[in-house]
Amino acid sequence: MLTVNNIEVVYSDVILVLKGLSLSCAEGKITTLLGANGAGKSTTLKAISGLLKSEEGEVTEGTIEFMGQKINGKDPEKIVRMGIFQVMEGRRVFEDLDVVENLRCGAYTRSDRAGVKRDMDLVFDYFPRLKDRRHQLSGYLSGGEQQMLAIGRALMARPKLLLLDEPSLGLAPMLVKEIFRIIQKINEEEKTTILLVEQNASLALQVATFGYIMEMGKVVLDGPCEKLRENPDVREFYLGIGEGGTKRSFKNAKHYKRRKRWLS
Amino acid sequence: MEFYIQLVISGLVLGSIYALVALGLAIIFKSTSVVNFAQGELLMFGAYFCFAMVVQYKVPWFWAFLLTLVFSVLLALLVERLVLRPMIGEPVISIIMVTIGLSSVLRSIVTAVWGTQIQVYEPPLFPETTVNVMGIPISQVYLWSFGLSAVLLALFGVFFKFSKAGVAMRATAFSNQVALSMGIPVKNIFALAWCIASVVSAIGGILIGSINGINIQLGYFGLKVFPAVILGGLDSILGAALGGLIVGVLENLSDGVLKSAFGLQGIKEVAPFVFLVIILMIKPYGLFGKKEIERV
Ligand SMILES: Nc1ncnc2c1ncn2[C@@H]1O[C@H](COP(=O)(O)OP(=O)(O)OP(=O)(O)O)[C@@H](O)[C@H]1O
Ligand SMILES: [Mg+2]
Numbered sequence: 001m002l003t004v005n006n007i008e009v010v011y012s013d014v015i016l017v018l019k020g021l022s023l024s025c026a027e028g029k030i031t032t033l034l035g036a037n038g039a040g041k042s043t044t045l046k047a048i049s050g051l052l053k054s055e056e057g058e059v060t061e062g063t064i065e066f067m068g069q070k071i072n073g074k075d076p077e078k079i080v081r082m083g084i085f086q087v088m089e090g091r092r093v094f095e096d097l098d099v100v101e102n103l104r105c106g107a108y109t110r111s112d113r114a115g116v117k118r119d120m121d122l123v124f125d126y127f128p129r130l131k132d133r134r135h136q137l138s139g140y141l142s143g144g145e146q147q148m149l150a151i152g153r154a155l156m157a158r159p160k161l162l163l164l165d166e167p168s169l170g171l172a173p174m175l176v177k178e179i180f181r182i183i184q185k186i187n188e189e190e191k192t193t194i195l196l197v198e199q200n201a202s203l204a205l206q207v208a209t210f211g212y213i214m215e216m217g218k219v220v221l222d223g224p225c226e227k228l229r230e231n232p233d234v235r236e237f238y239l240g241i242g243e244g245g246t247k248r249s250f251k252n253a254k255h256y257k258r259r260k261r262w263l264s
Numbered sequence: 265m266e267f268y269i270q271l272v273i274s275g276l277v278l279g280s281i282y283a284l285v286a287l288g289l290a291i292i293f294k295s296t297s298v299v300n301f302a303q304g305e306l307l308m309f310g311a312y313f314c315f316a317m318v319v320q321y322k323v324p325w326f327w328a329f330l331l332t333l334v335f336s337v338l339l340a341l342l343v344e345r346l347v348l349r350p351m352i353g354e355p356v357i358s359i360i361m362v363t364i365g366l367s368s369v370l371r372s373i374v375t376a377v378w379g380t381q382i383q384v385y386e387p388p389l390f391p392e393t394t395v396n397v398m399g400i401p402i403s404q405v406y407l408w409s410f411g412l413s414a415v416l417l418a419l420f421g422v423f424f425k426f427s428k429a430g431v432a433m434r435a436t437a438f439s440n441q442v443a444l445s446m447g448i449p450v451k452n453i454f455a456l457a458w459c460i461a462s463v464v465s466a467i468g469g470i471l472i473g474s475i476n477g478i479n480i481q482l483g484y485f486g487l488k489v490f491p492a493v494i495l496g497g498l499d500s501i502l503g504a505a506l507g508g509l510i511v512g513v514l515e516n517l518s519d520g521v522l523k524s525a526f527g528l529q530g531i532k533e534v535a536p537f538v539f540l541v542i543i544l545m546i547k548p549y550g551l552f553g554k555k556e557i558e559r560v
Contacts, residue, residue, distance in 0.1 A: 054440065077448070079447075094434070105431060106446055
């Protein structure tokens with residue numbers, strides 16, 4: 001459905017962030033993209049959704065194809081209309097607007113009023129908490145509710161491909177589980193293809209079917225998620241589980257990582 | 265007593281026109297983060313264009329009014345497209361300089377075409393007779409101006425609250441990038457903001473021109489709107505409207521009182537700025553402006 005082919009992304013004409021990154025998303029599936037801070041995960045999503053332009057970023061090499069059409073270089077508005085919707089990192093709800101108005105913004109590109117109405121009810125079904133706060137300014141929602149609103153707002157666009165950037169960021173473990181459960185449900189019930197960027201590798205590898213792991217602007221490892229879960233490097237550096245199945249401290253992991261880089 | 269009531273009434277009328285123009289300034293600032301120093305010149309240009317239609321080309325008022333609105337939309341689109349769009353992403357100070365430059369250009373065009381003489385609308389837009397409201401004679405120009413401004417402000421209130429474009433404008437005001445990610449065409453929203461600002465200014469220009477006559481001084485109206493907007497908070501549209509009313513009334517009252525008590529002249533010109541300084545000392549973000557939503 002989506003194929004990213006060897007792309008390079010440069011910010012402000014000089015800062016090279018993605019160095020030949022490739023990945024693809026299968027229709028109807030959840031694909032996950034994992035990596036450390038600064039690896040370039042958000043940049044990858046912005047390259048797909050066209051939002052790079054608003055940050056002076058540019059895809060200088062390679063292509064991005066969505067359902068057979070090249071989309072790199074297109075305006076974000078066009079890309080949204082083609083069916084790709086990005087939920088940006090850090091929730092980013094319109095704080096001065098109430099919940100319903102936020103949802104209406106998500107449906108901006110649609111003109112079928114009846115369908116929009118139905119989808120608003122659908123969003124309230126997925127997130128009953130939002131329904132209770134429908135006329136509250138979204139700036140006053142809790143972090144978890146804001147994340148729900150950000151995802152609900154994306155659903156309002158009826159996207160074919162949903163790009164989720166760290167939906168677990170800053171949320172309590174219970175809430176993270178709930179959000180992931182709903183993401184899975186959306187994927188099953190609405191048949192929405194999802195590309196999920198996460199720091200929480202263990203949960204992401206549970207809900208997704210295929211995973212990519214990137215470092216320094218490149219994919220270094222990919223495979224079906226059940227394979228990745230078994231991979232010793234992934235277990236060590238992303239799941240924090242050592243050979244004996246015990247959790248390693250972060251300090252040690254850092255040490256190993258550094259040594260490995262130095263050796264190679 | 266009647267003297268003071270008269271002052272308050274004319275203050276409210278003036279204030280409602282301030283409110284209208286302030287709305288334009290606030291809309292541009294909110295959605296594009298540009299402080300438009302050419303707002304007064306847009307107002308002046310609208311007033312003169314309407315003058316040309318009515319007096320020089322003898323177009324009936326109804327059509328002249330409509331043509332002026334169309335003209336101000338075209339002017340806004342031209343300005344936005346040619347002057348401001350290329351500046352998107354440039355430092356704030358450069359953009360401010362550009363709007364100041366724009367204001368001098370518009371001012372010189374007006375001077376070149378219409379001269380600096382004071383002009384009046386002939387025939388006038390509103391009947392010149394006065395009517396009695398609760399025993400106080402009020403000129404009809406005042407009543408109509410106030411009514412028209414109030415209706416327009418209410419319409420904009422409805423527009424921002426309920427229409428798709430209005431909600432999208434507020435979303436864009438909050439964050440251009442997030443609005444982009446919803447597929448909202450942010451550049452069109454910028455253009456729309458300029459169009460609305462230009463139209464409300466032109467209407468304000470026609471109203472104030474009907475009351476005081478038209479001359480090059482109209483451009484300074486834009487500067488006097490700043491206290492109203494800042495009083496209300498640069499980022500609050502409702503606040504801008506209320507700020508306009510407050511400044512209008514305060515300006516007229518202080519002018520009238522100081523003139524009759526001490527024979528001081530010209531207070532009108534400075535009064536808004538004095539209030540501005542006082543208000544900002546008490547509430548740095550204006551009465552209604554907010555820096556950011558703070559959660560408790
Ligand atoms: N607008 C920008 N201009 C210049 N450099 C940028 C810009 N945005 C990101 N970068 C740089 O690109 C690199 C990758 O950033 P990106 O946000 O894609 O990382 P990430 O993998 O999403 O990290 P995180 O997990 O912390 O969100 C970082 O080194 C960052 O400093
Ligand atoms: Mg990121």
